[in-house]
Amino acid sequence: MPERSKTVHDVIVVGARCAGATVAMLLARRGYRVICVDQALFPKDAVSTHMLRQSGLARLRDWGLLDRLKATGCTPIHSITMSYADAHFSGFSDPIDGIAETYAPRRFVLDALLQDAAREAGVDLREGVTVTDLVRDGEFVTGIVGRDRDGEPVTEHARLVIGADGYASTVAQLTGAQKYDVIPGETFTAYSYWSGLTMQSQLRIGDKQAVGGWPTHDGKTLIWCVQYVDRFAPFRADVEGNFALAFKETAPDLAELLDTGEREERFYIARYPENFYRESHGPGWALVGDAGYHKDPFTGLGISDAFTYADLLAERVHEGLSAARPLDEALAEYQAQRDRSSKPMYRFTCDSSRLVLPDKHVEVMRALPGSATHTQQWFRMMAGGLSGREFFAEDNLASLLNPQGGR
Ligand SMILES: Cc1cc2nc3c(=O)[nH]c(=O)nc-3n(C[C@H](O)[C@H](O)[C@H](O)COP(=O)(O)OP(=O)(O)OC[C@H]3O[C@@H](n4cnc5c(N)ncnc54)[C@H](O)[C@@H]3O)c2cc1C
Incomplete structure (x- = not known):
């Protein structure tokens, strides 16, 4: 069967939702020739409760897409009511990264918005293309093999293949990317x-x-x-x-x-599948989004993290493809930076998703209605803007748990 194309693109992205459409858009905006393929035909819903965090909204703002999201009529969220045992309180974080509210946009709206932005940036975004194999030159991945919506074979070549194809990633399976720090989903x-x-x-x-x-x-x-x-x-x-x-x-x-x-x-x-990190780079390939780092949705960070680390990956890929530094070195740093910055919230997510909170948390939650400042901090912590270590520091909690303590 003749191959569809012998053109060597700069980057092929597999998966065209929050991680894939985003990294494709960011690389095309830097001038790279990018194709992005997805087996789905869009607009299509995804199984997700789709809460965005301030970190994700800040990325959309930086890319000029937050106003477009607001224009879709999604209701802003500026209050959270939480309860556990006999603790019951409401509040919201103070602005994180300049963002004072959150949104929970339907995925068929959000993903379409990202796909439009990718196409506007010049991405050749192809729907209905299922990737089944990788092209290799020795140990290097040099392209993808698959079929289009009519069942016709597809082969494309690129300097880098990025798997943004979700937690069951085909690219990860084909490259043998190993999982680590695995915690079962419960x-x-x-x-x-x-x-x-x-x-x-x-x-x-x-x-x-x-x-x-x-x-x-x-x-x-x-x-x-x-x-x-x-x-x-x-x-x-x-x-x-x-x-x-x-x-x-x-x-x-x-x-x-x-x-x-x-x-x-x-x-x-x-x-919910298990929580895990995956090796996210190798010769000619990289992983982003759930494909490389997946955790329980309890803290609602999957989409926002997909944005954050798509941004980071695009930056490192640009360094590698523009020969500012070796690509393998840049990709290794991408994985190391991602792991370092995500680890505290990974632990917090895996712990809190068990739905049995430590006694200290319960004591704090019972006291929160008495302190607007600590309530704001609590929600800032839940949104990823404050570390658990900072919030639970003895000094920070003294005035909450012991208001008569002379502080
Ligand atoms: C029940 C549930 C609730 C959630 N709630 C939230 C929440 O409130 N907030 C939040 O931030 N996150 C939430 N998440 C997590 C969030 O949905 C994911 O983190 C996010 O979708 C990851 O985006 P992604 O682009 O990496 O992968 P995905 O969104 O999974 O997209 C992967 C894409 O790859 C395509 N693909 C897969 N294999 C191939 C192939 N072989 N060839 C071509 N294309 C392929 C798929 O068609 C798909 O479009 C939730 C998840 C679940 C399951």
Whole structure:
């Protein structure tokens, strides 16, 4: 079968959602010839509760895309109500990176916005192309092999292939990229969309389960519950009944609120895969997004981290392809920087997603309604703008836990 092309592109990106479309856009804006392929035909939804963090919104702003996102009519979020055991409080972080609110845009809106921006930057973005193999020259990856939406073979060549193809990454499997720091996933989620609710963000943690929700597009509110995997099979036997029960047990006030609205879509159910890092570079290839670093969605960092590390990867790739330094050295630094800066939130995410908080956390949460400053700090920590070490420092908590202590 004749090959479709012998052109050598600068970069091929596999996967065209938050990590892939983004890194493709950033490299094309630097003048590189980039093709980006995805097996999906867009616009297409993705299984995700799609909360963006301030870090992700700041990246969109830097790329000139935040105003476009706001123009889609997504409801801004500026308050979070949280509860655990008898602790109950509301608040929000002070601005992080200049961003004072968050958004939870539907994925068929957000991903399309990123894909449009990539095409505008000059990316040849091809939908319906499934990658099944890699072209190699010795140990070097030099391209992709796959098929298009009509089943016709596709072969493309590039100086670098980037896998942005999600946690089950084909590129990772084909390169043999090893996982490390693996922590098993212990929970599953069920969620849907309600109309007729007026609600900001809610996060309520109960006995080995959590419920919550937040506003998104078109007047709809995303409503979710999370439980341990040992309850997965019984839950599926009666999704609607068990979903309602989770709210009654964990947050009766929200259960009553749901009764005032209408569920508009089917339930989406997903078991969370394990948490892991993957080796994210090798001769002629790199990984970004969930393909290289995946964690439980409990802290809502997957999309924002995809932006942050797509930005970092584009920077390092530019250094390598422009011969400012050897590409392999630049890619090794990308992985090291990513791991270093993400590790504290990785640990925090894996710990908090177990839904059993340490006694110290509970003591602090009970006290938070008495301190607006600490409440703001708590939400700043949850958003990744303050480290757990800084927040839980004895000095910082003294005035919260011991207000009569003479400080
Ligand atoms: C239930 C759930 C809730 C979540 N909630 C949140 C949240 O609230 N906030 C948040 O930030 N994150 C959340 N996440 C995580 C977030 O969705 C991911 O971190 C994010 O989608 C990762 O983006 P990505 O671009 O790396 O991969 P993906 O979004 O998985 O995109 C990968 C793309 O690669 C394509 N692809 C795969 N294989 C091939 C192939 N062989 N050939 C061609 N194309 C291929 C796929 O079609 C897909 O379009 C949630 C995840 C789940 C499962």
